[in-house]
Every structure is written in structure tokens, then in C-alpha cells.
Amino acid sequence: AQSVTQPDIHITVSEGASLELRCNYSYGATPYLFWYVQSPGQGLQLLLKYFSGDTLVQGIKGFEAEFKRSQSSFNLRKPSVHWSDAAEYFCAVGYNDMRFGAGTRLTVKP
Amino acid sequence: NAGVTQTPKFQVLKTGQSMTLQCAQDMNHEYMSWYRQDPGMGLRLIHYSVGAGITDQGEVPNGYNVSRSTTEDFPLRLLSAAPSQTSVYFCASRDMTAGNTIYFGEGSWLTVV
Numbered sequence: 375a376q377s378v379t380q381p382d383i384h385i386t387v388s389e390g391a392s393l394e395l396r397c398n399y400s401y402g403a404t405p406y407l408f409w410y411v412q413s414p415g416q417g418l419q420l421l422l423k424y425f426s427g428d429t430l431v432q433g434i435k436g437f438e439a440e441f442k443r444s445q446s447s448f449n450l451r452k453p454s455v456h457w458s459d460a461a462e463y464f465c466a467v468g469y470n471d472m473r474f475g476a477g478t479r480l481t482v483k484p
Numbered sequence: 485n486a487g488v489t490q491t492p493k494f495q496v497l498k499t500g501q502s503m504t505l506q507c508a509q510d511m512n513h514e515y516m517s518w519y520r521q522d523p524g525m526g527l528r529l530i531h532y533s534v535g536a537g538i539t540d541q542g543e544v545p546n547g548y549n550v551s552r553s554t555t556e557d558f559p560l561r562l563l564s565a566a567p568s569q570t571s572v573y574f575c576a577s578r579d580m581t582a583g584n585t586i587y588f589g590e591g592s593w594l595t596v597v
Contacts, residue, residue, distance in 0.1 A: 475526050
């Protein structure tokens with residue numbers, strides 16, 4: 375059965391520091407992969423997506439993600455975090471039956 | 485362009501009552517789906533549809549019914565509400581021809597007492 379794991383429930387980083395959020399998945403074939411961000415009380419905003427091709431994907435707000443087939447991972451990175459990046463981040467995997475991870479809450483320290 | 489519209493935004497139900505969450509999209513997307521979001525569990529897929537007349541179950545379908553009589557509408561029915569169905573519900577549609585971008589509604593906050 376397909377599943378998505380985000381191992382880190384909560385991450386705290388200092389403003390200006392780098393960030394990596396982890397996502398591992400289990401799926402029958404290479405699925406479509408997404409990262410979404412959600413601010414409190416808000417809906418979900420797409421950061422980036424991967425379907426095929428270059429395994430390093432650029433998204434909005436300076437985020438990027440790398441697909442590693444051998445590790446079944448799709449980790450999200452940002453070189454320098456801003457206070458406005460504080461939010462909850464969701465990895466999503468699949469196609470018609472798209473599944474979401476439980477989310478990683480990001481806190482940014484001044 | 486309205487996108488994905490969910491109604492109502494807030495609802496309080498008593499245990500055993502029934503209700504329908506409405507979802508409409510004006511982008512002519514074939515794919516629509518419903519998720520519920522609970523703290524610490526992310527979004528869980530309830531039901532989805534790949535076109536009018538076609539629906540399928542997701543991860544957590546029990547207690548919910550759907551139908552897809554038109555491309556635009558995908559209502560979610562709670563037949564007999566239970567406190568365990570207290571959640572935030574998101575409807576989504578997807579453009580399967582242009583990068584598979586998913587568009588989410590703003591969410592419906594449902595409390596079952």
C-alpha cells in the first residue's frame with residue numbers, strides 16, 4: 375500500500391539558516407511528487423512538483439526539492455529561511471489516489 | 485475565476501444528523517477529490533472522481549458518500565454524523581492536462597457534537 379512519511383513532526387531553525395524537510399514514500403512505481411505549505415487557518419499552497427526529468431526541482435519562494443529514486447525520497451530544501459516561512463509543510467505522493475504525509479511544522483527563530 | 489468553491493465554511497451538527505458539503509469548480513477539471521485534515525495526521529483522502537459518473541474510495545471512505553453527476557460538482561454526504569467526523573474538509577480539483585496542478589478549496593470546518 376502506498377504511504378508517505380515525514381519523519382520530523384516539528385523543526386525549529388534560526389532565520390537565515392538552511393532548511394531540509396524530509397519525505398519518504400512507498401509506492402508501486404515512480405509517483406507524482408509534491409510539496410505544499412499551509413499557514414495557520416489557511417488552505418494549501420503548492421511549492422513545487424516532480425513528474426519526470428531533472429531530479430532537482432525548483433519551486434516558489436526559493437524552495438527546491440530533490441527526487442532520489444534509490445532512497446524513495448523527495449526532500450525539500452531552502453538555503454536561507456525567512457521568518458515568513460514558518461508554516462506547516464506537507465509532502466504528497468501519488469496520482470489519482472494522492473496521499474499526504476502528516477506534515478512538518480516549521481518554527482523560525484529570530 | 486472562482487476556482488474551487490466549498491460550502492458551507494463552518495457547520496455544527498448533532499450526532500446522527502446528515503448533511504452535504506458542497507464543492508464546485510469552474511475550471512472544467514475532470515478530477516476532483518475530498519480530503520479531511522486532522523491535527524497530526526495531514527490530509528487523508530476520502531473519495532475521488534476522475535470524471536462525471538466515476539467515483540472511487542480513498543484512504544478513509546467509511547461514513548461518507550459521494551456522487552459526480554456533472555463535471556463541476558462533487559458533493560460529499562455524511563449520512564449519520566459522528567463526533568469522529570469532526571474535522572476540516574478540503575475539496576480539490578486537478579487539471580490533468582496541464583502539469584497536474586491541484587487546486588484546493590478554502591476548507592469547511594465541521595464540528596459534530
